[in-house]
Amino acid sequence: MEIIINPPQKKWSKILKRPTQTFDQIEKTVHYIFKDVQLHGEKAVKKYAKKYDKVTLNELLVSQIEMDECIKTVPETLKNAIQLAKSNIEKFHQAQVTKSVKVETTNGVNCWQEKRAIQKVGLYIPGGTAPLFSTILMLAIPAKLVGCKEIILCTPSDKSGNINATILYAAKLCGVTKVFKLGGIQAIAAMTFGTKSVPKVYKIFGPGNQFVTVAKQVATTYGLAIDLPAGPSELLVVADDSANASFVASDLLSQAEHGIDSQVILVSTSRKLLDKVAVEIKTQMDNLQRKEIASKAIANSKLIYCENHDIALDLIDEYAPEHFIVCTENEEFYVNNIQNAGSVFIGKYTPESAGDYASGTNHTLPTNGFAKNYSGVNLDSFLKAITFQKITKKGLQNIGPSIEIMADAEGLSAHKNAITVRLNSINKG
Amino acid sequence: MEIIINPPQKKWSKILKRPTQTFDQIEKTVHYIFKDVQLHGEKAVKKYAKKYDKVTLNELLVSQIEMDECIKTVPETLKNAIQLAKSNIEKFHQAQVTKSVKVETTNGVNCWQEKRAIQKVGLYIPGGTAPLFSTILMLAIPAKLVGCKEIILCTPSDKSGNINATILYAAKLCGVTKVFKLGGIQAIAAMTFGTKSVPKVYKIFGPGNQFVTVAKQVATTYGLAIDLPAGPSELLVVADDSANASFVASDLLSQAEHGIDSQVILVSTSRKLLDKVAVEIKTQMDNLQRKEIASKAIANSKLIYCENHDIALDLIDEYAPEHFIVCTENEEFYVNNIQNAGSVFIGKYTPESAGDYASGTNHTLPTNGFAKNYSGVNLDSFLKAITFQKITKKGLQNIGPSIEIMADAEGLSAHKNAITVRLNSINKG
Numbered sequence: 001m002e003i004i005i006n007p008p009q010k011k012w013s014k015i016l017k018r019p020t021q022t023f024d025q026i027e028k029t030v031h032y033i034f035k036d037v038q039l040h041g042e043k044a045v046k047k048y049a050k051k052y053d054k055v056t057l058n059e060l061l062v063s064q065i066e067m068d069e070c071i072k073t074v075p076e077t078l079k080n081a082i083q084l085a086k087s088n089i090e091k092f093h094q095a096q097v098t099k100s101v102k103v104e105t106t107n108g109v110n111c112w113q114e115k116r117a118i119q120k121v122g123l124y125i126p127g128g129t130a131p132l133f134s135t136i137l138m139l140a141i142p143a144k145l146v147g148c149k150e151i152i153l154c155t156p157s158d159k160s161g162n163i164n165a166t167i168l169y170a171a172k173l174c175g176v177t178k179v180f181k182l183g184g185i186q187a188i189a190a191m192t193f194g195t196k197s198v199p200k201v202y203k204i205f206g207p208g209n210q211f212v213t214v215a216k217q218v219a220t221t222y223g224l225a226i227d228l229p230a231g232p233s234e235l236l237v238v239a240d241d242s243a244n245a246s247f248v249a250s251d252l253l254s255q256a257e258h259g260i261d262s263q264v265i266l267v268s269t270s271r272k273l274l275d276k277v278a279v280e281i282k283t284q285m286d287n288l289q290r291k292e293i294a295s296k297a298i299a300n301s302k303l304i305y306c307e308n309h310d311i312a313l314d315l316i317d318e319y320a321p322e323h324f325i326v327c328t329e330n331e332e333f334y335v336n337n338i339q340n341a342g343s344v345f346i347g348k349y350t351p352e353s354a355g356d357y358a359s360g361t362n363h364t365l366p367t368n369g370f371a372k373n374y375s376g377v378n379l380d381s382f383l384k385a386i387t388f389q390k391i392t393k394k395g396l397q398n399i400g401p402s403i404e405i406m407a408d409a410e411g412l413s414a415h416k417n418a419i420t421v422r423l424n425s426i427n428k429g
Numbered sequence: 430m431e432i433i434i435n436p437p438q439k440k441w442s443k444i445l446k447r448p449t450q451t452f453d454q455i456e457k458t459v460h461y462i463f464k465d466v467q468l469h470g471e472k473a474v475k476k477y478a479k480k481y482d483k484v485t486l487n488e489l490l491v492s493q494i495e496m497d498e499c500i501k502t503v504p505e506t507l508k509n510a511i512q513l514a515k516s517n518i519e520k521f522h523q524a525q526v527t528k529s530v531k532v533e534t535t536n537g538v539n540c541w542q543e544k545r546a547i548q549k550v551g552l553y554i555p556g557g558t559a560p561l562f563s564t565i566l567m568l569a570i571p572a573k574l575v576g577c578k579e580i581i582l583c584t585p586s587d588k589s590g591n592i593n594a595t596i597l598y599a600a601k602l603c604g605v606t607k608v609f610k611l612g613g614i615q616a617i618a619a620m621t622f623g624t625k626s627v628p629k630v631y632k633i634f635g636p637g638n639q640f641v642t643v644a645k646q647v648a649t650t651y652g653l654a655i656d657l658p659a660g661p662s663e664l665l666v667v668a669d670d671s672a673n674a675s676f677v678a679s680d681l682l683s684q685a686e687h688g689i690d691s692q693v694i695l696v697s698t699s700r701k702l703l704d705k706v707a708v709e710i711k712t713q714m715d716n717l718q719r720k721e722i723a724s725k726a727i728a729n730s731k732l733i734y735c736e737n738h739d740i741a742l743d744l745i746d747e748y749a750p751e752h753f754i755v756c757t758e759n760e761e762f763y764v765n766n767i768q769n770a771g772s773v774f775i776g777k778y779t780p781e782s783a784g785d786y787a788s789g790t791n792h793t794l795p796t797n798g799f800a801k802n803y804s805g806v807n808l809d810s811f812l813k814a815i816t817f818q819k820i821t822k823k824g825l826q827n828i829g830p831s832i833e834i835m836a837d838a839e840g841l842s843a844h845k846n847a848i849t850v851r852l853n854s855i856n857k858g
Contacts (some may be wrong), residue, residue, distance in 0.1 A: 078838050081831035088534035088828070095532045096542060103524045105517035105789035113525060113790075116768050118802050130840040166838060202802040220658070225802035229649070244854070250847040257843040284850075289842040335817060339545050346819040349855075351847040354820055357832045360534035361542075361816040373547050373631040373654035375814035385804035387790040388764065390775040391783055399517070402510035403786045409507050409595060411559040413718040414686040418679040418780035421713075425673070426778075 001278055003303045005271070009314070015302065016319045018231065018368055019261055026214045030185050034218055037189035042196040048186035053127075053156050055181075060197050062179040067168050074169045082170060085137055085358035092360030093142045096379035108395020115383040118225075120150040120199060122191035123176070124206035124216075127156035127183050131164035132207070138362050138377065139205045139227075140174035146382045150199055151176050154191060156183025184208075188215035192222050203227070205364070205377065227377050231368030234263035235352060236321035238312055238334060239277075241270045243327035244348055248273075249280030251325055254353050256297035257290040264301035265319065267312050269328075274303045313337055320371040323352050340371045393426050430707055432732045434700070438743070444731065445748045447660065447797055448690055455643045459614050463647055466618035471625040477615035482556075483588050484610075489626050491608040496597050503598045511599060514566055514787040521789030522571045525808035537824020544812040547654075549579040549628060551620035552605070553635035553645075556585035556612050560593035561636070567791050567806065568634045568656075569603035575811045579628055580605050583620060585612025613637075617644035621651050632656070634793070634806065656806050660797030663692035664781060665750035667741055667763060668706075670699040672756035673777055677702075678709035680754055683782050685726035686719040693730035694748065696741050698757075703732045742766055749800035752781050769800045822855050 007015050036044040042060075050056055102112040123139045125132055136153065143151045153176045157163050163181060171179050180198055182190060188208075194200030204216055205227040213230045220226055235255035239248050252264045268274050281298060288294055306312040313334060316324065320340035328334065331346050338344060342365030343355055355361045364377035375381075391399075400419045407416035436444050465473040471489075479485055531541040552568045554561055565582065572580045582605045586592050592610060600608050609627055611619060617637075623629030633645055634656040642659040649655055664684035668677050681693045697703050710727060717723055735741040742763060745753065749769035757763065760775050767773065771794030772784055784790045793806035804810075820828075829848045836844035 078834055081834040084535075084828065084831045085835065088538065088540075091534045092530075092532050092540050092542075095530045098527055101521075101524045103521050103789065105520045106513075109517065109783075109788050111517075111521050111789045113521075113807065115804075119768055132839060134835060134839060223798060225799075246850055246854075247847075250843070250850045254841070254843040254847040257841060284843075284846065287842075288846070289840065294843060338815075339548055340813075341815055343816045344818070346817060349822050349825045349851055350818055350820040351851065353832055353836060353841075353844040353847045354538075354825070354828065355816070355818055356844060357835045358828045359538050359818050359820065360532065360540045361818055366813075369652060370654075371813065371815075373813065375812075376816065378542065378814050378816075380809065380814075383804075384769075384795075384800065384802065385807050385809075386767075386770055386800075387772045387784070387805065387807075388775065389773070389779055389784055389788050389790055391779040391788065393778055396778045396783070399513065399783065399787045402513045403782055405507055405510040406514065406563060406786045407782060410561060410563060411718065412683070412686060412782075413716075414679070414683040414713075414723060415782040415785060417713065417717070418676075418683040418782045421675055421679045422778055422780065425675075 001281070001298060001301050001303055003274055005305045006307055007304065012315055012318050018263060023210065023214045026210060030211070030214045030218050033185045034189045034192065037186060037195070038193045045182065045186045045190050045195055048184070049182060052184050054159050055157055055161055057161055057181055060180045060182050062163060062168065062181060067172060067179070070163070070165045071169045071172060073165045078166060079169065082133070082137070082173065086141060086173060088358055088360035089137055089141045090145065093145055093379045106395060106398045108392035108398055109389070111387065111389045113385050113387050115380070115385050117146040117148045118203050118382055118384060119148065120201040121148045121382060122201035122204045123151065123153045124187060124204060124208055124212060125153060125155040125167060126208050126212065131167050133166045133170040134357050134363065135206060136167065136170040136174055136176070138364050140171065140176050142379050143382045144175035146379060148382055150201065152178045152180065152191070152199060152201060154180045154182045154187035157181040185211050185215040188212060188219055192219045192224055227364060227381060228366055228374055229368070229370055232261040232263060233258045234321055234367055235323040235325065236265040236267060236316060236319060237325040237327065238267045238316060239273055239327040240268060240329060241273060242329045243273055245273060245276035245280045247348055248277050248327060249284055251351050252281060252301065253284055253288065253294055254351065255323065256294040256301070257288060260293055260296040262297040264297055266303045267306060267316060269306055269309060269312060271305050274305055278303065309333055320369045322365045322367045322371060325352060342366045342371045342376045396422055397426065430727060430730050430732055432703055434734045435736055436733065441744055441747050447692060452639065452643045455639055459640070459643045459647050462614045463618045463621065466615060466624070467622045474611065474615045474619050474624055477613070478611060481613050482585050484586055484590055486590055486610055489609045489611050491592060491597065491610060496601060496608070499592070499594045500598045500601060502594045507595060508598065511562070511566070511602065515570060515602060517787055517789035518566055518570045519574065522574055522808045535824060535827045537821035537827055538818070540816065540818045542814050542816050544809070544814050546575040546577045547632050547811055547813060548577065549630040550577045550811060551630035551633045552580065552582045553616060553633060553637055553641060554582060554584040554596060555637050555641065560596050562595045562599040563786050563792065564635060565596065565599040565603055565605070567793050569600065569605050571808050572811050573604035575808060577811055579630065581607045581609065581620070581628060581630060583609045583611045583616035586610040614640050614644040617641060617648055621648045621653055656793060656810060657795055657803055658797070658799055661690040661692060662687045663750055663796055664752040664754065665694040665696060665745060665748060666754040666756065667696045667745060668702055668756040669697060669758060670702060671758045672702055674702060674705035674709045676777060677706050677756060678713055680780050681710060681730065682713055682717065682723055683780065684752065685723040685730070686717060689722055689725040691726040693726055695732045696735055696745060698735055698738060698741060700734050703734060707732065738762055749798045751794045751796045751800060754781060771795045771800045771805045825851055826855065
């Protein structure tokens with residue numbers, strides 16, 4: 001942990017710099033696999049599953065029987081916890097539904113905007129030691145709410161061809177239409193082009209390692225949309241003397257256990273608190289399962305003292321944290337003025353893990369400074385806004401002459417003519 | 430013009446295929462210029478302005494005096510037309526403002542979503558023969574409405590260093606904060622990194638040639654967001670016997686004059702109408718200023734007969750047109766059921782050029798099939814949605830135990846611990 005006192009503004013960007021990731025080597029592999037899957041479909045996909053995931057599969061699709069049998073093994077307590085989370089996530093995302101926007105901008109000129117679902121979406125859930133079923137809730141629930149027709153999920157199986165039971169339970173509960181035993185670059189390529197069993201989708205959502213991240217980027221060059229550009233997860237806490245050092249330390253550690261490249265920053269107007277939190281981190285660290293990972297992330301963490309809240313806010317806005325916890329007396333100051341953050345957690349009893357699992361907000365958020373220009377995943381991520389307009393004869397008489405003048409000034413005579421032929425016809429009629 | 434009768438579904442994707450664009454050669458140039466601008470800033474930018482635009486500039490920023498003098502030359506009639514367009518665009522985009530979404534998902538768990546402006550945006554307006562001032566209205570008006578702090582505009586000057594007067598008029602009218610005489614790759618690079626005079630921005634909007642398109646893509650690899658992936662403009666008209674062939678032809682031609690790669694498609698359930706429109710196109714073509722361009726685009730256009738409206742709708746949804754004009758008796762059928770389109774124009778008196786200039790809807794729309802997964806530019810394009818949450822002691826007691834169970838199941842003990850330390854403290858207190 002590095003403690004930094006009153007850093008001058010010109011040093012902020014250096015202090016707050018995220019680790020840069022270079023993907024040049026990976027990109028070549030990704031392009032190669034994409035071309036192969038584009039040409040050879042299912043056969044290529046299975047070849048890479050064997051090569052990278054050491055698994056030989058006849059069927060990629062998880063059958064109904066397999067799903068039902070597997071789900072039986074999920075403990076009731078876990079099912080109940082997931083159902084509570086689902087209920088909250090549903091409520092918060094349902095509330096984001098926007099009505100059609102309708103305006104008569106000029107007499108006879110009716111314009112409106114309506115949102116319609118992206119018809120086919122693909123969710124990617126990584127494999128590995130931790131089964132990230134919570135991400136299925138965050139992605140499948142809003143997709144189902146807006147009415148996406150096809151909601152498929154790709155996740156790698158273990159070497160025996162099995163998928164984690166809780167993953168399957170969450171997928172079924174949240175309305176995923178098909179689950180495929182497929183991970184890594186080959187999964188993203190399969191959803192990009194479609195194969196015999198895996199449908200092509202229009203937008204891909206979900207986290208992944210560096211291979212999946214680059215594969216999602218490459219998928220965009222084939223016309224697909226993706227949820228967000230990715231980067232390591234990060235948390236910034238702002239706290240003053242009113243904060244509970246033990247709670248703050250627990251939040252910083254919950255972020256640190258994600259990975260050794262997780263970013264953890266504490267900003268404080270109290271030097272005393274910085275010291276207390278540093279001590280608490282050491283105490284709590286010992287009891288963590290993922291101590292080795294967390295301790296590496298914490299070693300790179302920064303505890304920054306700022307002499308007042310105005311300076312602290314400017315520094316935080318420059319960093320644009322994915323997760324932003326506010327534990328200060330004047331919490332309204334940060335809540336009202338923060339411009340760049342993914343999700344904001346306010347007060348002593350609002351740990352980041354509440355939003356990660358069950359409060360109702362989405363946990364797929366902009367990292368890497370993207371909170372300056374991207375929203376986290378929300379209901380609109382699964383919709384497109386389409387505009388409509390219908391103009392009456394009178395309406396065209398009202399705005400037509402202005403359009404003719406502007407089209408003329410832009411040198412577009414056919415645009416002008418589309419108005420003129422109609423106005424002439426109205427005048428004749 | 431190719432007339433196609435009842436194409437079988439399996440041939441649709443071939444018939445509706447857009448021209449593929451390859452950018453490999455351009456990419457190298459773009460990367461080279463970006464690196465140069467990143468290293469040498471203003472000096473590099475001016476070097477490329479000299480090389481590509483044949484202009485030597487001391488100051489890139491258009492001064493207040495220069496702007497005011499130049500604006501005086503814009504004719505009053507054109508000013509009035511632009512003001513009418515501005516008023517309609519403002520009304521339609523102002524109506525898109527969404528209120529904060531607030532939900533108590535569980536007793537004591539308060540979640541809300543608020544939108545905040547992207548602080549710094551850059552607009553790009555191409556130079557060339559036609560001064561596209563209408564695009565300034567479409568981009569600067571919503572940026573100003575949501576309160577973006579910095580709204581800069583880059584557009585190339587002519588060889589004497591002058592910018593078109595109407596461009597400057599529109600920029601000033603719509604609240605652009607600074608206008609720079611800068612075009613092409615070097616303009617996008619300047620907005621990506623910032624130079625001595627040009628501020629770095631967070632999101633870039635606006636059309637451009639293939640160099641600008643690739644430069645915008647490359648800007649995203651440096652952390653910037655862009656409005657939309659680009660492609661040639663396109664129009665699909667669906668029409669039956671009730672349609673006016675002359676009006677339909679005028680719309681197809683207005684699209685065709687954009688460029689030789691513009692896509693123009695007519696779908697009809699009436700073979701008679703297809704023939705009539707083909708004749709009308711020939712008649713109207715002769716009077717167009719941009720006849721040479723339009724005739725090349727029309728030569729690649731397709732007139733498709735479908736035997737009923739259900740088939741026509743499916744074909745249109747597969748194409749996902751940027752602009753979609755509905756001139757049929759049962760217009761409600763298309764309006765209610767279309768899933769993939771950028772903007773929909775309904776009825777005889779609603780030409781595409783109304784939406785291009787003055788009805789109020791935005792003309793920056795998804796091309797190239799991106800209407801399947803992207804919205805056109807709208808008010809939200811200039812905002813980010815941020816989520817907030819505040820949980821009470823009681824609230825944490827309500828959802829905390831479920832979070833502990835889920836974090837445990839995902840193997841994230843520090844996430845669990847952030848809940849446990851708080852629940853323990855509440856129980857003790």
